Amino acid sequence: MYRSQQLALKYFAAAIVLFGIMTVAGILSSIYYVRPGFLLNTFHFSTAKILHIDTLVIWLLMGFFGAVYWFLPSELGREVEGIALAEVFFYIFCAAVAVVAVVFIFVQYGGSSEFSLWFINQGRKYVEAPRWAAIGVVAVVAVFMYNVIGTALKAGKITGVVGVLIVDLVPLFALYLDAFPALTNMSQDLFWWWWLVHLWVEATWEVLIACIMALALMQLLGTSRWVVEIWLYVEVALVLGTGVLGLGHHYFWIGTPAYWLGIGGFFSALEPLPLLGMVVHAIYDAGTQHLKTTNRPAFYWVLAEAFGNFIGAGVWGFMMTLPQINLFAHGTQWTVSHGHFAFWGAYGCGVLAVIYLALEKARGLGGLDGNAWKWSFALLNIGVAGMAGGLLVSGMAQAFYERAIGGSTLGAFLAAQRNVWFMDGMYARLLFGLLFAAGYFVLVYDLLTIGERHTEAELETRAAAAGS
Amino acid sequence: MSPQDLIRTSLLLGAFVLLAGSYGLLYSVGLLLDRPALLLASHVSFALQCLVTSAIILLTPLTPWWKLLIVASCAIYFRIPPVTWRYLHQIHERSGED
DSSP states (O other): OOHHHHHHHHHHHHHHHHHHHHHHHHHHHHHHHHOTTTTTTTSOHHHHHHHHHHHHHHHHHHHHHHHHHHHHHHHHTSOOTTHHHHHHHHHHHHHHHHHHHHHHHHTOOOOSSHHHHHHTOOOSTTOOSOHHHHHHHHHHHHHHHHHHHHHHHHHTOOOHHHHHHHHHHHHHHHHHGGGOOOOSSHHHHHHHHHHHHHHIIIIIHHHHHHHHHHHHHHHHHOOOHHHHHHHHHHHHHHHHHHHSGGGGGGOSSSOOOTHHHHHHHHHHHHTHHHHHHHHHHHHHHHHHTTTOOSBHHHHHHHHHHHHHHIIIIIIHHHHHHSHHHHHHHTTSHHHHHHHHHHHIIIIIHHHHHHHHHHHHHHTTOSOBOOSHHHHHHHHHHHHHHHHHHHHHHHHHHIIIIIIIITTTOHHHHHHHHHOHHHHHHHHHHHHHHHHHHHHHHHHHHHHHHHHHHHHHHHHHHHHHHHHO | OOHHHHHHHHHHHHHHHHHHHHHHHHHHHHHHHTOHHHHHHHHHHHHHHHHHHHHHHHHOOOOHHHHHHHHHHHHHHHHHHHHHHHHHHHHHHHHHHO
């Protein structure tokens, strides 16, 4: 095994740990909605929420890095250039995440000073990490870029997938620099902040996961490189064509010009079209394999990625993306519902597929199967679908009672928070969140033991065969 | 937009894309397994999507521009599964020849 692939396994382990912290912080956040006095003056709701959404970003990012470090050496036929530096930066990355988490948990917030900005919290959603840690993230991404580009140059070879990946790394890096400005004009600040959040999630990450899935499909199903690369170009063109200007669907209530709403609505309305193509593609690929593969968990997580992306981003997104609806739905639990489903479908499932793929090779197994992965697959997916459903009910109640009837006043906001539909949705979210958490624990058990259990089963079969 | 219109419109828009997905899924699985019943079901699904499109046009307060976009999208959704399937088939066949 290449050193790069050993590093990938470390990234996957760190990603799964952060996935767990995200889940726990999510459960805590959901409890506050049904028990507002929960941990009063001890642990703030805002801190639980920050931990929930920041670990979401970091576990997915670590999963992407792990996936690229896993596939890159076999794709280019050599060890990753600068692997020693990458290993050092992995530990720096983990240490920085741990320190930031400790500060978030024990300090929680600071005054409006430069010190707070640098050492406690930048205060911008999704990129709350204090400035020193944000600089660390920039350094980690820079090393990652150097690893990918340097390896391609040293190998004297740029495959289609690696070419797309390299082009994508430039905006991935450049857009994160947008996490730093502390503009005093809130409209300007939010205008640029959305460039980071939207263009990372609906452009650069989409391309990154498309590259990762292309590499995974070649390994998992033996799909030919030519097919994978042609389809990658088509999908990336369609996703970028609709996703980039879909940026405008966030520009509500922050003082941006009104034309953005139409632009955003139009391009967002087109976003489900390529997603439907991906569903057809997934079925075609599954069919060519007759649903037979040596790594069933990875295969089913790839399928879940295609369907989850369509439902979470496509169906849930389209329900609220036209300006007339978005005007009311924006910033309610409705958006949260869409966010949960879309993040899980588009990215979470893909990362889990690659982890299973890597484990099969790392443990030298001829295939992966069993029952535990089926339980975790079912619990996690039912959990997410249930949470998205519960949040949708709550969000619609908010849009209906607080925004459309109440006119978005403080009184209407408070009344909507007590509304029975809102509360029922929140209880449902908590319940399905617990189901999701159970799925997480089964997943961890499966990832830790899947090779060993497989070997035991093989030994039993052999023993039985020898006995007979 | 009235509160009732808000919920009605968004549910219709969700149903619109969900039925497009159901059409694509049934169409692809029908072709894959060579089951005419599933292909028929896929077209029933698309017919339902057309009904939802009509409901969006007739029952929602969306402006004409957005209604036009929905109609155009509906036509494009109809073509996506067959075109995608044919294209995938072609590139897989060419890949096999290579």
